[in-house]
Amino acid sequence: MATHANNFRNLKNFAPVFAIAFYLKFKGNYKYMSVILALESSCDETSASVLKDGKILTNIISNQLIHSKYGGVVPEFASRAHQRNIAAVTQQAIEDSGIKTEDISAVAYTQGPGLAGSLLVAAMFAKGFALSRNIPLIGVDHLHAHIMANFIDDPKPSFPCLCLLVSGGHTQIIHLTDYLEMEIIGNTIDDAAGEAFDKGAKIMGLPYPGGPSIDLLAKSGNPKAFHFPTPKIPGYHFSFSGLKTSLLYKIRDELKKDPDFLEKNKADLCASFQHRIVTYLSEKLLLASKDTGIKEICLAGGVAANSGLRNTLMLLAQKQGWNLYVPAFQFCTDNAAMIAIAAYFRLMKGNFSSPEENIYANYRKSVK
Ligand SMILES: [Fe+2]
Numbered sequence: 001m002a003t004h005a006n007n008f009r010n011l012k013n014f015a016p017v018f019a020i021a022f023y024l025k026f027k028g029n030y031k032y033m034s035v036i037l038a039l040e041s042s043c044d045e046t047s048a049s050v051l052k053d054g055k056i057l058t059n060i061i062s063n064q065l066i067h068s069k070y071g072g073v074v075p076e077f078a079s080r081a082h083q084r085n086i087a088a089v090t091q092q093a094i095e096d097s098g099i100k101t102e103d104i105s106a107v108a109y110t111q112g113p114g115l116a117g118s119l120l121v122a123a124m125f126a127k128g129f130a131l132s133r134n135i136p137l138i139g140v141d142h143l144h145a146h147i148m149a150n151f152i153d154d155p156k157p158s159f160p161c162l163c164l165l166v167s168g169g170h171t172q173i174i175h176l177t178d179y180l181e182m183e184i185i186g187n188t189i190d191d192a193a194g195e196a197f198d199k200g201a202k203i204m205g206l207p208y209p210g211g212p213s214i215d216l217l218a219k220s221g222n223p224k225a226f227h228f229p230t231p232k233i234p235g236y237h238f239s240f241s242g243l244k245t246s247l248l249y250k251i252r253d254e255l256k257k258d259p260d261f262l263e264k265n266k267a268d269l270c271a272s273f274q275h276r277i278v279t280y281l282s283e284k285l286l287l288a289s290k291d292t293g294i295k296e297i298c299l300a301g302g303v304a305a306n307s308g309l310r311n312t313l314m315l316l317a318q319k320q321g322w323n324l325y326v327p328a329f330q331f332c333t334d335n336a337a338m339i340a341i342a343a344y345f346r347l348m349k350g351n352f353s354s355p356e357e358n359i360y361a362n363y364r365k366s367v368k
Contacts, residue, residue, distance in 0.1 A: 036347065037104045037129065038340035039090065041122035042114025042142050043169070044073045046085040048093035049336035050104075054344055056152055057097035059330060059337035060089050071208045072198065079117035086125050093336070104135065108343030111139030111353070112360035113169070119359040127355050138343040139353035142334075143363060144182065146300040147174060148342040149327040149335075157296045157325045164285045166309070167301030167334075168194030168209070170363070171281070173236045173288050179345035186236025186284060193277055194303045196240035200273050203248050204266060214270045215306050221271030226250065228276040236288045238280070247273055278308045282316055289320065298325045304332040 034054065040047040046062040064081045067073045094101055109126035112119055123139070130137040147163045150156065163174045171193045173186030191199070194211060201210025206217070228246050231239040247269070254261040262269070289295060297317065303309060304326055317324035331337055346352075 034344070034347065035099055035103050035105045036108055036138070036340050036343050037090070037094065037106075037126075038108040038140070038336040038343055039086070039122035039126050040110045040142075040145075040334055040336040040339050041082040041086065041118050042110045042112070043118060043334055044078045044081075045334040046082045046089050046121075047334065047336035047339075048086075048090040049340040050093050050097035050099055051337070051340035051344055052097075052099065054341075056337045056340060057099065058093045059335055060093045060096070061330070061333075061335055062089050068208050071202055073115070075115045075117055078115060079121060082118055082121035086121055090125070090129075102133075104133065106130075106136045106138055106343065106347055106352075107133075108138040108140050108339050108346075110142045110145070110339055111357065112142060113363040114142055114359075114361065116359060116361045119361070123359050131355065136352045137355055138346050138351070139357055139359075140339045140342045140346070142339075143170060143172070143174075144180075145338040145342040146170075147176065147182065147298065148179070148345065149300055149331040149338040150298040150325045151179070151345075152331055152337060152341050153328060155323075155325070157298050157323070159296075160292075160294050161296035161298055161325075162285065162288055162292065162294050163298040163300055164281060164313075165300045166193045166281060166303035168192060168198065168303075170301060171238050171240070173285060175288075175292065175294075180349065180351070185288060186238065188238040188240060189233060191240040191244065193238070193240060193281060194301070196244055196277055197274075197303070197306075199244045200247050203244070203251060204262065204269060206270075211303060211306055214274050215308060217267045217270040218274040218308060219271075221267030221269070223271040223275035225265070225268035226272040228273060230276065230280055230283075236284050238284065240277070243273075243276060243280075274306070274308045278306070278312050281309065282312050285313075286316060286320070289322065295320065295322045296325075297322045300327065300332065302333045305329050 036051045038049045044064045049059045050057045062085045066077050107126045107130045109122045160177045165172045171188040172184050174182050175185050176182045198210035201213050206213040231242050233239045
């Protein structure tokens with residue numbers, strides 16, 4: 001064991017050498033290598049995409065329905081399902097694209113953040129594919145990819161721009177000055193916005209995932225029927241755990257007075273709960289826009305599909321003179337097309353990854 005550990009440590013010492021050798025090997029050729037196979041398996045979607053010359057040709061997504069009966073993603077089930085699905089999803093993405101396997105010039109994969117066991121599936125598959133075909137690898141940051149989804153279709157944002165990234169795992173405001181230059185200026189200190197929707201839905205007995213369930217019921221409810229407090233967090237940062245607790249206590253207290261309270265008020269509770277989350281997100285985004293003077297505003301992540309958030313931001317954009325960009329729905333939730341477009345911008349700068357690089361479960365401040 002000690003010998004293996006020492007060998008591994010010695011190998012790690014040579015990681016920069018591997019990276020330089022890899023870069024030199026493909027240096028100068030990258031601008032002609034614009035057919036990218038991209039793989040995504042960071043959570044509970046197995047996805048593969050083929051991109052040619054900056055255009056997405058295919059985006060195949062396999063959802064894992066098994067998690068709905070547990071009310072959340074079960075990491076072990078997720079990684080096993082990725083193992084079962086990854087080859088078929090990749091094959092379909094390549095076949096439907098009309099591209100021959102030998103014409104693929106680079107392989108991209110989600111390097112992190114995400115569930116470690118899930119990330120490993122696409123990472124190992126991509127490394128095997130790249131090594132077998134002797135083509136470069138590009139490890140992509142999942143959050144960077146969500147943001148880059150705004151650059152798949154026209155019109156595209158110009159720099160500098162601000163992006164509100166909202167999903168089950170992330171709630172961030174990001175300042176971008178270029179495709180590969182970004183700074184996270186706002187972040188959640190506890191739950192993500194999507195997590196608040198999921199937990200709120202669970203409290204109200206609604207199915208997982210909670211966002212779409214709450215959004216649907218909220219359409220027939222009164223957003224001002226119940227008041228939920230706005231979390232007091234400085235700057236552009238967020239907190240959602242108190243909001244979830246206030247919903248729990250409200251329902252618990254009211255049920256003591258009327259056992260049918262939840263059934264009678266579900267639509268109003270959903271509308272009021274969603275209204276508080278959406279206004280909280282938009283107020284922070286407005287603050288960041290005013291402070292920076294930036295009016296190029298992007299939305300990204302699965303919660304971007306929420307109709308309440310979209311409508312509120314569209315009204316705010318009209319009022320504030322923003323240019324608002326929202327990716328198509330298939331590029332908002334986890335998907336490999338966003339990994340492909342993010343990899344494309346890395347490829348254009350000859351920014352490859354070494355096969356020695358590992359996955360990472362937690363977010364990094366830099367995209368590189
Ligand atoms: Fe995501």
